[in-house]
Amino acid sequence: MLSIEEIKLLIEKLEKVKSTDFQELIDTNLKILKDIELGVDANNSEAIERLGKTDSWFSRDLEQKRVTPIVDPWLYRMVQTKIFQFARTASASTDSGLYNSLEIGPGTGMFSKEFRQWRLNYFLDLLPAVENKIRRRFPPLHQKYLKFFRTRETECSNIPQGSCNFIFSWDTFVFFTQRHIQQYLHDIKRVLVPGGYCFIQYADCHYDHDLHEAKRGYWNYNTKTEMTRIIEEEGYEVVEMNQFRPGANYAVFRKPGKQNPAVYKVSEITLD
Numbered sequence: 283m284l285s286i287e288e289i290k291l292l293i294e295k296l297e298k299v300k301s302t303d304f305q306e307l308i309d310t311n312l313k314i315l316k317d318i319e320l321g322v323d324a325n326n327s328e329a330i331e332r333l334g335k336t337d338s339w340f341s342r343d344l345e346q347k348r349v350t351p352i353v354d355p356w357l358y359r360m361v362q363t364k365i366f367q368f369a370r371t372a373s374a375s376t377d378s379g380l381y382n383s384l385e386i387g388p389g390t391g392m393f394s395k396e397f398r399q400w401r402l403n404y405f406l407d408l409l410p411a412v413e414n415k416i417r418r419r420f421p422p423l424h425q426k427y428l429k430f431f432r433t434r435e436t437e438c439s440n441i442p443q444g445s446c447n448f449i450f451s452w453d454t455f456v457f458f459t460q461r462h463i464q465q466y467l468h469d470i471k472r473v474l475v476p477g478g479y480c481f482i483q484y485a486d487c488h489y490d491h492d493l494h495e496a497k498r499g500y501w502n503y504n505t506k507t508e509m510t511r512i513i514e515e516e517g518y519e520v521v522e523m524n525q526f527r528p529g530a531n532y533a534v535f536r537k538p539g540k541q542n543p544a545v546y547k548v549s550e551i552t553l554d
Contacts, residue, residue: 352453353392360526361452365396367547368448368479380475381543384446386466386482387454391416397450404429404446406438441473447544449473449480456485456492456501460508467516476539479546480518483532484509491528509533521546 353361370381383400385393387407394416397403405416405428413430420428431440449470455463463484470480485504487493495501506523513520513535522534534546 351390351392357526357530358392360530361393362396364481364532365393365450368481368544369399369547370543370545380445380447382446382448384441384449384470384473386449386451386470388412388416389453391419393450393452395419398424400448402427402429402445404431404441406431406433406441408433438469438473443472444475446473447475447478447542449478450482451480452483455482456495456504459502460504460512463504463509464512464516467512467518471516471518471537474537475541476537477542478539479521479534479536479542479544481532481534483530486525486528486531489528489531492531495529506531 381400382402382404383397384404384406385397388394388405389407389412391412394403394405398420405412407430410432416430417425417428431438455466458466467480474480484506485492485496485501486506486509487496487503488505492501492504496503510520510523510533513533517538518535519538520533520535522532524534525531536542536546
C-alpha cells in the first residue's frame with residue numbers, strides 16, 4: 283500500500299501534468315496499441331486464411347449439424363426476431379412488385395421456413411441434397427414458391443438480375459476467406475434490387491471464440507473492421523454491425539437506391 287508521502291507526491295505530479303501533455307500521452311499509446319493490433323491481425327490472417335473446404339467436407343458438416351444443431355433456442359429466437367424486422371412497407375400491395383428473399387448456404391434449412399412471408403424464396407447452395415431438406419420444411423401449397431440454385435464458390439449468375447429484395451445467410455460466410463466474401467458481395471449485388479437489404483453472419487476474430495474457431499481450422503479469419511471495409515468497398519451502405527453474442531456477429535447492409543418495397547424496422551431486441 284502507498285504511504286501518505288507517496289500519495290501526496292503522486293498528487294503533486296499529476297497536478298503539474300497539463301491536459302495537452304495528457305492527451306499526447308493517450309495519443310502516443312493509442313498509436314502503439316493500434317500498430318500492435320494491425321500486426322496481430324496481419325499475422326493471424328496470414329496464418330489462418332484459407333478456403334480449402336470441399337463439397338464432401340460441407341456434406342459431412344451438414345450431417346453433423348443435422349444430428350447436433352449449433353443454434354440453441356435462445357439464439358434462434360434472436361435471429362428469427364431480426365429476420366422479421368425486414369418487412370413490406372405498408373403502402374406496398376401484396377400482389378404487386380417484387381418481394382423475394384434469397385438465402386445463401388441454407389444447409390439444413392434451420393431458418394428457411396421464416397421466409398414464408400416473402401413471395402418467392404430463392405436458395406443458393408453448392409450441395410444438391412439441400413433442396414430436399416428445405417422442401418420438407420414447407421407445406422405442399424408453398425412448394426411452387428421455392429426456387430433452388432447451385433453455386434461454385436461465389437458464382438450466382440443463374441439467379442435473375444434484380445430479383446431479390448432481401449438476402450440472408452447464417453453459418454456460411456464464417457467459412458469464407460475475406461477474398462471470397464468480397465467476391466460474393468460483388469456477385470450478389472447484381473441480384474439485389476436497388477435498396478435491397480442483406481443480413482449476414484460473419485466471424486470477428488477479435489473475440490476469443492471466433493479466433494479459436496479459426497485457429498482450429500473450422501472458420502476462416504475475419505474481423506468487424508475488415509468486414510466493414512469489404513461491405514463499403516463493394517458499394518453497399520452499412521446499416522448495422524452488431525452481435526447477439528461472440529460467435530453470432532452479423533452485418534446489415536443495403537444496396538443504394540429506393541426501389542425496394544421491403545424496409546428494415548430497427549428496434550431493440552431484448553437479449554435475455
